[in-house]
Amino acid sequence: MPTCLITATNRGIGYQLAQLALQRGWTVYGSVRSAQSAEDTAKSLGAGYMPLVFDVRDTCAVEDAASTLDVHLDLLINNAGIIGPDRQSPLDMDFQAFADILAVNTLAPLSVSQAFLPHLRSSNTAKILTISSQMSWMGYRKPDTLAYRASKAAVNKVMQGLATTLEPEGIPVALIDPGWVRTDMGGEHADNCPKDVAAGILQVGATLKMSDTGKFFKWTGEERPF
């Protein structure tokens, strides 16, 4: 059975992904941000779940977690994300918050991918999937939630580059749009049930092929435009 690492498994889409992967017999390493959260999440998810404690912005903590882990990884899902505050419009930007959003949504997926690359390289079927957003789409000019939109557009570009770099090693790297999901981030009126979305994301992640590398998918599996 495969082994995966999912970031941010204590709630939202990440929790559902971890639960579903465990139900399918996978071994799941899941990051959380505190020892208390690790204890609570491990208790809730049960056997097969192994918590790792790091804040994805803390590259030293990410590297420490990677250096203490002596297993191969078949799939990395970069899931941790923040949407940030209301004040993120083009003429009224909270720049400190913008930097934090970039740190979590754009820089961290790359630093986590780099730190755990040795574990991925020791699998014959390694894959990297990063959760982006439909809000990254370059085909419209919506100005609201601009820092979040920009961070997801930027992570698309970062992961395209990683895809090209890892292509000779046979490690596919792709992005996924989960739609609008009923989590703390998406709110109660969102379109999609987190369990359904997690099932779609896990399906795309588990079946990623080299012909998929550098592409952006909907959670339902169709390729979508950047």
Ligand SMILES: NC(=O)c1ccc[n+]([C@@H]2O[C@H](COP(=O)([O-])OP(=O)(O)OC[C@H]3O[C@@H](n4cnc5c(N)ncnc54)[C@H](OP(=O)(O)O)[C@@H]3O)[C@@H](O)[C@H]2O)c1
């Ligand atoms: N929900 C949607 O409609 C939607 C739509 C498009 C894309 N997405 C993307 O889907 C992913 C998951 O979103 P969600 O809806 O599940 O969000 P959520 O319910 O708000 O959960 C966010 C998760 O990210 C973790 N996190 C935040 N900052 C972190 C940090 N610095 N280090 C480590 N973990 C951190 C949180 O941990 P704590 O509990 O410790 O804060 C939490 O586990 C995100 O990348 C998001 O951008 C969501």
